Amino acid sequence: MSYSFESRIRFSEVGEDKKLTLNGLINYFQDCSTFHSEAAGVGMDHLMQKQRTWVLSAWQIAVERYPRLCEKIRISTWPYEFKRFFGNRNFVMEDEKGSRIAYANTLWTFLDLETGMPALVDEEQIRAYPLEEKLAMEYAPRKIRLPKGYREFESFTVKPHHLDSNHHVNNGQYIQMAQEYLPADFCVSQMRAEYKKQAVLGDEIIPRIHEEKGVYTVSLDSPLADTYAVIELK
Structure with missing residues (x-):
């Protein structure tokens, strides 16, 4: 099941060019996943009671353009796979006309807060997040090769x-x-x-x-x- 919310680019979110910054874009995506968890009834406080949390392990973000100050946007997210300790989630940002302006793939790890170790994704989480189709995009490897010389x-x-x-x-x-x-x-x-x-x-x-x-x-x-x-x- 996907989750979406609408917003408008604020002055506090733009850079010198009056466009949303990369950090602002990331914050919108993070907020969207947080809102999704809360709406699904498995938010931060609920997980804390169970000594569990989701930790982001990898981002892949593509930006077609950065929206301008006061522009209206729609942010959406949905999970597309659970596997052992991991969950994959897509994100999309669209403009007022419904055109895609940024999108992302993420990998999350389900963590046991008592041990600090990965925990198997339980049935409650799987029920809370019905899976959607994987976003059509070019998927890069999770691991980033470190070049020689720096x-x-x-x-x-x-x-x-x-x-x-x-x-x-x-x-x-x-x-x-x-x-x-x-x-x-x-x-x-x-x-x-x-x-x-x-x-x-x-x-x-x-x-x-x-x-x-x-x-x-x-x-x-x-x-x-x-x-x-x-x-x-x-």
Whole structure:
């Protein structure tokens, strides 16, 4: 079963060009999945009582155009597969005429909060989210290949504004971190993100960037050589 809501692009969501930012787009998609969970009766508080949560493991976003300030939009989402610990979910953003302007594929992991380990997706979740058809789009691999050779930048520390209600860095914040190292005039039309390790308050993050033929790969690493997230932007 799909879930949709309508909105209008706000001044607080646009960049200098008066268009929705990539981070604003991600926030709309995140909000849509949250609204879907609440409407289905299996929202955050319900899952917390069961010591379960859904954690985003990978994004793939394609942007055909960024909507402008005050433009009316419709955001939709639906799950299309459950498999063991995982769930796949599509997202679409449409303009007022119903034309698709952005879309995404995501992979989520069902997590046991007591053990910190993946948990089998239970029947309650499966019943709450009737599956829909997989969106017609070009699906990229979940794992992002790390190119050889990179430029390392100065490290920084995770601050409170990076965190969400799960007390770790929100997935959208990693994308914002990666964008800091793009040229000022770079417009992202495709983005992939692979999340590997949760960063929490006070963690040190070392950004390592590789550019090849207009594609930027950003690895956000710990001083111990663990990788928090890998983001590919083109």
